[in-house]
Amino acid sequence: GRVGFMELDVFLGSDYLVTIQKGKLKPMRDFYYKMQNSAGYRKTCFGESAGYLLYRILDVLYKDTRSITNYVSKKLRDLEDEVYEDESKESTAKRIAYLRRKILGLKRIFDPQNEVLSDLSQLKAKFLAEDLNVYFDDIDDYVEKVVNFLENQKYVLKDLLEVHDSLITHTRA
Template identity: 35%
Template sequence: MPTKGTRSINLGKLTWLDIQDPEPRLLHKIAQEHGFHELDIEDCLSDNQRSKIDEYDDYLFIILHIAYYDKRKQRVISEEIDIFIKNNMLITVHWGSIKPLTDLFDKAKSSAALRKEIMSHGSGFLLYEVIDHLYSSAFPMLDTIERNLTSLERDVFSLNQKRDMLKDILNLKKNIIGFRRIIAPQRSVIAQIEHKNKKFLPHTLEIYFDDVVDKIEKIWSTLENLKELVESLQDTNESIISHTTNNVIKILTVFSVVMLPLTFLTGLYGMNVSLPAAESNSVFMVIVVIMVVTVASMLGFFRYKRWI
């Protein structure tokens, strides 16, 4: 009887066993039945193993990672899938539900046509279908990132935008960098699978795995472009902030310079000493006129110099 979190699909001699949240006792039992190395079982029970492919006489052990966007944390995280493949057997091991893998398994379980399509050509072709489905799920995420980047770009260049864009830009940049960090090791692992020559991985499958390699490279090149775009957007945003700050400082400087002669005049006639015309009834209006003329002259001069 399958244990909780363990499901299987059979077609002819081929079995696909999917294990979610594996129990050590179950994995050790499977290892004894199929001759899997104990180190591979330890890798399955450990978190955050590096992507790799280990080759044995009658099976391959593969560790892959895919990117997943955690809406609660608002960041891209890595999900690990451990795969054992041998003749007539494919075993996928993972912690938690991995949506693209679960979707494919559920559809194959419920649809005889799909089950026949992906499982009637041996475990090697089933491996191709699983990997292809896993990394096809990256493209909707890339589309979302591109839309967010376009929206940020529009906001950055909007003259009426009052929101501080730096936090949003840095968050998007962090997700792109995290996405790249996840995808980078997968490129070499998938390329190695393409050239493995096993009974369950015949040369006829090379063209299929070559398609997956192309898909991985397309994801990588898209991430490279997105990284360059978000860095350019960050530089542009910083330039706009710097330009705005300089304008504010310039205006404040103009006000300070304009106020200097006014402060001098008011301070001069505010002293408790006898000054020329200080007792005249018209001295106030004269000082006001002088101040207005001074301000107008200075502003006119600044305007002529295009400082304001």
């Protein structure tokens, strides 16, 4: 499976929110569809403020990233099984390196987002109600967990590669 990423640019003011995306983000498309077809959902999202609407959009987008952590977890479990079930081959090292590369790429994406969300959760702006900080803090906490998860998986892969190399060397001896 492939995991794709797209950029969403946001402009926020006291009474407006503009989002610009290049390409199609499925979670955004689903969000807009739900807004069009559910008066209750539309009222909930638009009923507060532009800042609250931004929170709802970010919440939808970050909930969609769970598929990324699930993908990484599954691939890592598969590699662990391969290494520990005597099915380890030299090509396993390539797959370990490939997954590690994907994780490093994900970290390059999530690390800056973690900083932006941390700043947003502590932002004191006249157009962003202070009670929204708690909502943005929730998203920031989630992204921080993803960053920590990716960091941990990077170390697990490093250790797994060492075990794999040791087993390959031992098998050849």
